[in-house]
Amino acid sequence: MPNSIATNGVVAERLDKQTLADNFTDLHPPLDDHEALVAADRCYFCHDAPCMTACPTDIDIPLFIRQIATGTPDASAKTIFSQNILGGMCARVCPTETLCEEVCVRETAEGKPVEIGRLQRYATDTLMGKGIHPFVRAKSTGKKVAVVGAGPAGLSCAHRLAMLGNNVVIYDARAKAGGLNEFGIASYKSVDGFAQNELNWLLSIGGIELKTGQSLGVDITLDGLSNDYHAVFLGMGLAGVNALRADGEDKDNVLDAVSFIADLRQASDLSKLSIGRRVVVIGGGMTAVDAAVQAKLLGAEEVTIAYRRGKDRMSASVYEQDLATSKGVRILYNVQPERILGNGAAVGVEFAYTQTKDGKLVSTGETFELRADQVFKAIGQTLTGAPDALTIEHGKIAVDEFGRTSQSGVWAGGDCANGGEDLTVTAVAEGRDAAMDIHASLTA
Structure with missing residues (x-):
């Protein structure tokens, strides 16, 4: 990378507090009572319910949606919590687009599934908002x-x-x-x-x-x-955090994406968080997307996710990939980091293009350089x-x-x-x- 290319550094207060507050509002605002009834009315209440099979916690999805439709969201919440006591958080973070909603009959027939995740949030939030716990402890076992x-x-x-x-x-x-x-x-x-x-x-x-x-x-x-x-x-x-296995990963401003997300979650003032002007996130999972999108929301001008395999191999769902690009994040596929450029601090990353041959990922031998004053590693934990x-x-x-x-x-x-x-x-x-x-x- 030519010496004439300079980094703009990693600084705080790229955006004002009001803009940051607007950027970090709820990704999917909760349904109101009327919206929930309309959404629930779209469910066919399938007797063989493929959505239930796709749910790792085996929630009786047709039942809890029917309970919403009949005006009993508290009962609906208990149906959810009986299988998934963290149903409130799961309603917010589950990749429903690749689980229950992907196999919804409405999705198959119309390309628009029943909004199972948002309905689950509606039910669980309703009950939790009342401070009600739906279960009572059994008699002590002494264990x-x-x-x-x-x-x-x-x-x-x-x-x-x-x-x-x-x-x-x-x-x-x-x-x-x-x-x-x-x-x-x-x-x-x-x-x-x-x-x-x-x-x-x-x-x-x-x-x-x-x-x-x-x-x-x-x-x-x-x-x-x-x-x-x-x-x-x-x-x-x-x-633990996996090593990048690229020369120079010990340079300043080469950070763990999980720690970045944790620091952001615990911050009382987002304007005090430092972010680069040009950010590169290395990885292909949900953590990579979360880090990249939040870097953009904090005010980074250029944010790039670099993944070593093709789009179909990313563990982040297509929905999450589309979310990233909708926020202005660029995704590069089939590239892997060779070295972090710069002296004391990162100013860029050298990547090699990759391809799959005989089932193995190999470099094509062609490389390129990408400017970056901040690099996040999102390549898995140990x-x-x-x-x-x-x-x-x-x-x-x-x-x-x-x-x-x-x-x-x-x-x-x-x-x-x-x-x-x-x-x-x-x-x-x-x-x-x-x-x-x-x-x-x-x-x-």
């Missing part, structure tokens, strides 16, 4: 269970165990609970402190104690927990701090179909375990199902 990680999997597991009469203590490494729901979701998807409101509402079931600032392997140990509790559930997520006693497969804790690990009395779920896709809704399902198996084991 104590430790849950490591206060993210979607851990919270789902803890709530179901508590509801069944068990006493639960949740340990989390951060000073604030919520996991990815609190720290890893784009701000425009979860506004007005919803993650903490949902957390407090969930804990109101009773029987759950929360201990923050407790890291596995540092403040607590698996052996210690196993000795002190009747069972242990591990749902601590993935704390498991850290897993106890040596546990079997690890493909970089995650090995579990069976019930969430049981290789160590007796220890279960795991969510991103740290080798279960399904790394989605909030999948983590909720795994936590719930592990809780049912833990309870059955303790009360047999």
Whole structure:
């Protein structure tokens, strides 16, 4: 890259506070009562409901939509929460366009599905807004269970165990609970402190104690927990960050996208967050899209997502890709970073074009350079701090179909375990199902 090309630097206050407030409003405003009734009326209430099959938490979607249509949103919410206690957050962040809504009969016939996600939010928000918890704890079993990680999997597991009469203590490494729901979701998807409101509402079931600032392997140990509790559930997520494997990734302003999103989520004043004029995000998942869109909303003039494979291979859905481009983000496919350019700080990235040959990704040998004064890595996270006693497969804790690990009395779920896709809704399902198996084991 020619020396004459200069970076404009990474600065705060690119936009005024009012513009930032407008930029970070709710991505999908909630339905009002009339809109919800109209949306619910579009449902065919299919007897074989393909939307239910596509839902990782097996929510009875036709039933909860019918309950909205008949004017009983509180009952609708209970139908949702009986399968997914974090149904409020999932309604906001689930890729419904590739799950329930993709297989909706209306989508197949008309290209416009029933708005299942927005209807789910309408029902759950209605009930939660009244401060009502739809479940009551069962009689005490006298059993104590430790849950490591206060993210979607851990919270789902803890709530179901508590509801069944068990006493639960949740340990989390951060000073604030919520996991990815609190720290890893784009701000425009979860506004007005919803993650903490949902957390407090969930804990109101009773029987759950929360201990923050407790890291596995540092403040607590698996052996210690196993000795002190009747069972242990591990749902601590993935704390490590994959290396870029490109020369110069240690330069200033080459940052982890997850940390950027977390800092943004916790910021009390968005105008104080520094952002580059030209931003490059490397990766192809939801985190890459969230980081890129929010960089644009913070005032970056040029934002580019660079992904090493083709559009059809991106783990971010087509909807998310379209969302990014609608906000002015450019997406480059089939490019991989070779080196970060600059002396002390990044001023650009050298990329190589890629192609797939015989099933393998290879470089074409052709390269190009892209200006950038800020680079975000969104290339996946890794498991850290897993106890040596546990079997690890493909970089995650090995579990069976019930969430049981290789160590007796220890279960795991969510991103740290080798279960399904790394989605909030999948983590909720795994936590719930592990809780049912833990309870059955303790009360047999």
